[in-house]
Amino acid sequence: GQAAALLAREAALEVAGEGSFYFGPIADRAGFHQALVRTITDMKEALLRADTFDQAIHGGAVDKEMHARKLLSLLGLWRGYERRLSELGRLDGTDLVTFAIGGLMQAGTDEASLAVLYGFYDLNEQQKWLLNAFCGDSDSLVLFPTDACPAFAWTEKTRQWFESAGFQAEHYGHAGAGRRAPELQHLVRRLFARPDGSAAPAAGAVGILSAPGVAREAREIAREVLAAVDADESLRFSDIAIVVRTVEPYRRVLTEVFETAGIPLHVVHPPPLGETPTGKAALLLRELVQRDFPRAKVMEFATGFDLAEGEGTAPVAWDQMTMEAGIVGGSKEWTERLPRVGACRQPGDEDTPEPEPLTERREAVANGLRRFMRRLLAFGEELRAASTFTSAAAAITGCLRDLLAPSAERDTVTRAVDALTDLDVLGQTADGTTVGRALEALLGNEPDTAFVTDSNGVVFADVMAARGTSFRLVFVPGLVEKSFPVPARQDPLLLDHERFRLNNVLTGLGTGGELPEKGARIAEEKLLYRLACGIATERLVVSYPRLDPTTGRDLMPSHFVLRTVEALTGERATLQALEAFPGYVRVPLSRLPPEDLGRSVDRLEFDLGQVERALRGNHAGTALYLKQLSKHFERGVRAERNRWGATQFTAWDGMLDLPSCLPLLGEHALEHEPVSPSALETFGTCPYRYLLSQVFRLSVQEEPERAITISPADRGELIHTILERFHEGLREGNSWPPPLDAEERLSKLTETELDRFAQTGAVGFPLFWELAKQTIREDLRTVLRLEQAEAGVWRPELLEQKYGRDEQATGAPSIELAEGRAVRFSGRIDRVDLDTTKQRARVVDYKTGRKQSLKPDSFAGGTSLQLPLYLIAAKHLLADRKPQPELERAFFWYVSAKAEFGRVEFTAGDWPSKLETLKRILGTFADCVRGGSFFAVPDEAKKCGYCDFALVCGAGKEQVFQRKERDPRAAAYLGLSDIA
Ligand code: SF4
Known part of the structure; x- marks a missing residue:
């Protein structure tokens, strides 16, 4: 079939450029080539030849209803197709039968x-x-x-x-008539006859089932199967059949449902190889090359299939590493960034942005990723270079063998892919599109199967395979309009009215042969339904889904259901009256477990039913057996009770004051080692956020392909680096105030850093990156102008100065708390300026994000601590200066037009009182950490909306907080909100 489609493509492309060619716009569509092969096959099976077709066109078949250009184009394509076959000395499937008939007649x-x-x-x-x-x-x-x-x-x-x-x-x-229940016998004789009042004898052999969707329909069939086998000892699973018009979606859903229900199912039509994991891997390999290795797709391959074992094979870690390296896709990007993979780590908070060191294990995993990607990229080159189907097949099968773990399925798929080599007989160049289409067609074919009735399971088959067989119990699901009956589809290249006209002309010409009219096939659907019903000898259940789960839209039951009722009752049936049919069952959407739990299909239904009963009757005891069955159930119940039932904070809200937790928290005590001001602010904002980010070290990893533009953190880091390098350069050249060429220097430096950052790939869409670059350039130019305005008074003295980490811990700046305890700090200060007399100092902290609504000299209830702590840290850094400068103030400088280059400052005035407040805040935090108090303090508008952990906290966090906020253990912390 694929070879014929390729010949059809060749024929179409040969004439595609001709102005009179009717099918020009679709000449290279795969669907068109397949349709053309079907039309040519139809004509050849009708014993037409291209010359006869030509005669018919010129002999009067074309009238005003028929499109001459179209028919002549079709004729040209047919001739081109035959010419190529003849040049190759080959026969297509129809020719082969004709050849065989000739031989038979001769012999x-x-x-x-x-x-x-x-x-x-x-x-x-x-x-x-x-x-x-x-x-x-x-x-x-x-x-x-x-x-x-x-x-x-x-x-x-x-x-x-x-x-x-x-x-x-x-x-x-009648086949099976002797064994068929009288009601079924009546049905198969009267189906589609005009209702004449003659009703079937005893009722009960025919059921009609209406289910909310396909999945539920499959579940109800499984329930009926179990009930029938339970009720009749002589009935075996192999006496039961499920007969469908088209196997999907029922093949997938029935396989899954029957497996969970423990019912053996004999699927007569196994899925095509392309639906097996290895078949999917083969198709994905081709897509990877076609789309030039997008990161997400590469990771789908790495994580979705069973890779061959090797040192450093850790697909989940690879996913993380490639995100960290900012890889989006493209062979060039992979090649450039692979050497760096593993070395990039998420930075810490804004005070400690250094990457963490590389471990041995991480190095091994990174090497594993490099090996895997090198093989994939080499495969890409092989496939792109392949000019024959044989070399393309060798590239695909070689890659599958190298990257996937050995299995029987891998062998089957590679054998199937090897069949691509047969197409080389056509002498065509195997470009990427042709190979892709051929591969899809090859793996999309359903494997050949034989209908066997000696399996132990329920037989699942389509009606074409099952017709003529007999089963005691038969289900016919999927009775929905447009599914059964399948609507008659016209041949798009030769419509029915054109076929009719051609047939008349052909008869007139006395050439014989008759092209079938597709619309007439609707009558065949009635026959197929009759044959499906005739398979049942004792009981028949026809069913339909009422809803399409993908759109939620209603589905219309097939009119065959109504014809079934009419055949049985002898009365005209309507959809409205369907429910009155004695065998009709409507499965409601709302309920999963059945009323009678003995009819549960699987454990889930039974357990759900028990829980439902326990809740309804208010006797939990009946569901407690679940505790023994599942540790998750008990944990779930405990979590539910503690989170929603308790009126005080519990471990499920982050209150870790349990004897088992407290010793583990020792090393996280604030007094244990230096802590950054921004981490302390996180505690002031929400202790639970601190627990997740600082104790559990959780962080959010952005997928680089999802980034629309540069992230706020990256933007901040970039601007900090440019400003630091700019000031560093001026200081080295002793060029303060900034010289005349300062703007040009800044501009050069900015471009260098923007280019360097672009290498990371974390820039988002090109247009957004261009806009972001423009904003950064303009913001930095304005910052320089503002700097120049006060350059006569203030001069940068310390730049990006670290404190607390590189020195002896005892040398870190600190605040003494009660009982001899102390909290020490570490981090980085953007800039400390001295005035021209070197007697006054100020701390500058660049902010690149949105402007906070902070008042001057504010602690904001313990959520704004950076500026006062920077004052202490700067004093520590300048301690050995003679004379020692007096620290006047620290301020945030919002270095963006969006934040109007505004400043928020914290002065050193009235310092003893401010220091006392600071001690109270930090003392409370230290007590909370020691005592395991990390309860969540939500505020949807101000905090949670910007929090990385909003998903972890979930919905309802504010209601939980309101229920528990009077917990005395939280009083000291919550009391801090009074501090201005
Ligand atoms: S979402 Fe809100 S409550 Fe949860 S950790 Fe973040 S700030 Fe705290």
């Missing part, structure tokens, strides 16, 4: 042979010719389904042909 048939034919109910012209040639003079027996039931109208034409061909009719009665 003649043995008179003693007996031909037995079954499984036909309609014949194309080529098949009729074959039968004539094959049956010839020999005895032939044709088993042909026909009946007085109106559903067999579709077979009538073929029956008449058999008669005209000299076959004698003998009637064998």
Whole structure:
């Protein structure tokens, strides 16, 4: 099929440029090539030849309703297709049958042979010719389904042909009629007949099930199967069949539901190889090359499939590392950044932005990632260089073998991919698109299967495979309009009215042959439904889903359901009256567990039902057995009770004052080692946020491909670096106040740093990056102008100065608390300026984010501590200066137009009183940490909206807080909110 489609493509591309070519705009669409092959096959099966078609077009088939240009283009394509076949010396599938018939006619048939034919109910012209040639003079027996039931109208034409061909009719009665329940017998005879008041005898053999969706429909079928096998000892799973018009979506959903319910299922049509994990891996490999290795897709390959074991094979860690390295995709980017992978780490808070050191394990994992990616990139080069299907197949199978763990499935898929090599016979160049389409077609084919009835499981098959068989209990799901009956689809290249007209002209020309009209196939759907119903001998359940789960829209039950009711009741049926049918069951959307828990399909339903009963009857005891079954259940119940039931903070709110926790918290005590001012501010904002970020060390990892623009943290870091390097340069050249060329220097430095940052890839979309760069350039120019205005008074003395970390811990700046305790600080100060007399000092802290609504000299209830702590740290840093400068103030400088280059300051005036306040705040924090008090203090508007952990806290956190805020253990902390 794929080879024929490729020939059709060649034929289409050959004439695509011609102005008169009707199909020009779709000439290279894969769907068009397949449709063209189907139309050509149809015409050849109708025993038409391109010359006959030509005659018909010029012999009057074209009238005002028919498009001459279209038909002539179709003729040109057909001829091009045949010409290529002939040049290659090949036959397509239809030619092969014609060739075989010719051989058969030449050889003649043995008179003693007996031909037995079954499984036909309609014949194309080529098949009729074959039968004539094959049956010839020999005895032939044709088993042909026909009946007085109106559903067999579709077979009538073929029956008449058999008669005209000299076959004698003998009637064998109804298949399975002797064993069929009277009600079912009545149904299969009366289906699609006009209701005439004749009702079926005893009721109960036919059920109609309406379920909310396909998944629920499958679940209810499983329930019916279990109930039927329980009720009748002689009924085995293999006596039951599920018959569908089309296997999907039922194959997937039934397989899953039946597996959980422990019911063996014999799936007659296994899924195509492309749906197996290794088949998906093969398709994904091709997509990776086509899209040039996007990071997310590469990680889908690494994490989604069973990789071959190797040192450093850790796909989840690879995902993290590639995000940290800011890789978005592209072979070039992978090649450039792979050497750096593993070395980049998320920075700490804004006071301690240094990366963490590389560990041995991390190095091994990074090496594993490099090996994996080098193999993938090499595969990309191989596939791009491949000019034949053989070399493309070798590249794909080689990569699958190198990267995936060995398995039988891997062997099957690689064998299937090897079949691509057959296409080289066409002599076409195997470009990426052609290989992709061929691979998809190859792996999309359903494997050949045989219908076996000796399995131990419930048989699941489509009606074409199951027709003619008998099962005691049969389910026919999926009875929804447009699913069963499947709507008749016209051939887009040769519509029915064109076929009709062509047939008339062909008859007039006496060339024989008849093109089938597609619309007529709707009658076949009735036959298929009748055949599906006829499979049941004791009970039949037809069912339909009412809702489409993807859109939530109502689904219309198939009118075949109504015809079923009419056949059984003898009365006209309507959708509104459907519920009155005695065998009708409507499964509600709201309920999962059944009323009778003995009818539960699996443990989940049974357990849910028990819990529901316990809640309804208010006797929890009936559900307590779940504690023994699942530790998660008990933990869930405990969490629920502690979080929502208690009126004081519990461990589920971050109150870790349990004897088992307190010793572990020792090393996190604020007095234990130097702590950064911003970490202390985090505690002041919300102790639970501090617990997650500082104690548990959790952080959010942004996926680089999701970044629209540079992140606020990266922007801040970039601006800090530019300003530091700029001032450093001026200081080295002793160039203060800034010289005349300062703006040019700043501009050069800015461009260098912007280019360096762009190498990380974390810049978002190109347009947004251009806008961000422009804003950064303009903001920095304004900062320089503002600097120049006060350059005569203040001069930068210390830049990006670290404190507390690099020296002996005892040398870190600190605040003495009560009882001889002390909290020490560490971090980094952006800048300390001295005045021209070197007697006065000030601390400058650049801010690049949004402006906070802070008042001067404010502690904001313990949430604003950086400025007073910087004053202490700066004093510590300048301690050995003679004369010692007096620290006047510290201020945030918002270095952006968005924040209007505003400043918020904290002065050293009235310092003893401010120091006492600071001691009270830090003392309270230290007590909380020692006592394990990390309760969440939410504020949706001010804090939680900007918090990385909003998802962890979930909904309802403010209600929980209001319920527990009077807990005496929280009183000291919450009392700090009074501090201005
Ligand atoms: S979401 Fe709110 S309550 Fe939760 S940690 Fe963040 S700030 Fe605290």
